[in-house]
Amino acid sequence: MNALFKPSKLLIILLATLFISACGSTPQGFVPLVKNVVQADNTKIGFVYIAPEDKATTHIYGAGCLLCYGVASALTSSLDTHLESTVSADELLVIKDAVIAGYSELNVELIEVNLTTPITKLKKFKGENGFAEKDFRVLKDKLGLDMLVVLSLDQHGAYRSFNNYIPNGDPQGYIAGTLYTVDLTTNGYVQYLSIADRVQPQGEWDEPTAFPSVTTAYYQSIENVKSLVTKSL
Numbered sequence: 294m295n296a297l298f299k300p301s302k303l304l305i306i307l308l309a310t311l312f313i314s315a316c317g318s319t320p321q322g323f324v325p326l327v328k329n330v331v332q333a334d335n336t337k338i339g340f341v342y343i344a345p346e347d348k349a350t351t352h353i354y355g356a357g358c359l360l361c362y363g364v365a366s367a368l369t370s371s372l373d374t375h376l377e378s379t380v381s382a383d384e385l386l387v388i389k390d391a392v393i394a395g396y397s398e399l400n401v402e403l404i405e406v407n408l409t410t411p412i413t414k415l416k417k418f419k420g421e422n423g424f425a426e427k428d429f430r431v432l433k434d435k436l437g438l439d440m441l442v443v444l445s446l447d448q449h450g451a452y453r454s455f456n457n458y459i460p461n462g463d464p465q466g467y468i469a470g471t472l473y474t475v476d477l478t479t480n481g482y483v484q485y486l487s488i489a490d491r492v493q494p495q496g497e498w499d500e501p502t503a504f505p506s507v508t509t510a511y512y513q514s515i516e517n518v519k520s521l522v523t524k525s526l
Contacts, residue, residue: 321422324473324485326526331401331440331474331483338396338474339438340403342389343412349380349450349511351464356455364458369451371501372464376450379508384515385446385468391519392444392472395526406436412443418480425475425482433477440477442484444522446470451507452491466492466510468518472525486525490517 331338351369356362396403415427429441452467453460467490474484492513494506 319422321426321482321485321487323487324423324482326474326484328399330476331396332399336401336440337438338401338403338440338442339406339432339436340393340396340442341406341408341412341444342392343443343445343447344382344385345446345449347448349376349382351376351451351453352448352467352469354452354454355457355461357457361455361458365453365455365460368460369453369464372451372504372507375502375504375508376511380450380511382446382449384512385449387515388446388468388519388522389444391522392442392526395523396442399526403442404438406438406441408432412445420480423482424480425473428480429475429477430480436477438477440474440483442472442474444470444472446488450511463494463498464507465494466490466507466512466514468511468514472522484525486522488518488521490514490521492517 330336350373353362353365353369356365393403412427412429415429415431418425418428418430420426432438432441446468448467448469450467451464453464454462468488469490470488472484472486472488473482475481476483492510494510496506498504498506500506
């Protein structure tokens with residue numbers, strides 16, 4: 294049973310399914326950075342980097358039942374072992390550095406801050422698209438800031454799509470998350486960028502134990518996201 298089912302991954306997919314079915318709202322779309330706002334004189338802008346909570350693994354999509362997910366998870370178990378043991382979240386710090394460098398190019402200094410209250414614990418904000426779902430306004434006086442830049446990288450490793458328990462294709466190098474800037478006075482987005490980069494491995498992917506083509510695809514995904522972030526600033 295343990296070889297087929299991985300509780301943490303299973304919990305993620307079940308929660309995601311419940312969320313999608315329960316939420317009928319339109320997802321937040323891309324908001325280009327309003328440069329003249331972040332470049333305004335005497336504007337203090339904080340920066341928070343949120344690294345993935347879990348180790349690199351294969352993120353499974355489309356395995357819509359428990360048995361299907363168990364089969365899919367078993368099919369990816371060798372790749373999971375490789376990713377979890379060899380890929381470090383520290384590799385993603387180059388994306389964090391790209392955000393800081395991008396703002397520096399705008400002559401804007403980001404002040405790295407530590408949040409005593411996780412963003413997920415902030416109260417909900419009743420607003421439409423263009424506004425953050427959580428109420429960041431409480432942080433304005435607490436942190437002495439006008440805006441907050443958040444880079445949250447939620448998933449990394451590989452992505453594999455299934456039609457129930459049948460693979461739709463090869464595992465791909467994968468990084469997902471968001472980069473956004475919130476005005477702490479209005480709770481409106483000054484920037485919002487959704488990150489979901491997938492890279493197809495070149496040639497044969499199923500080469501345990503090193504999985505060189507998938508590993509290369511993962512590092513290419515890091516470079517792609519780095520480039521995407523830089524171009525957005």
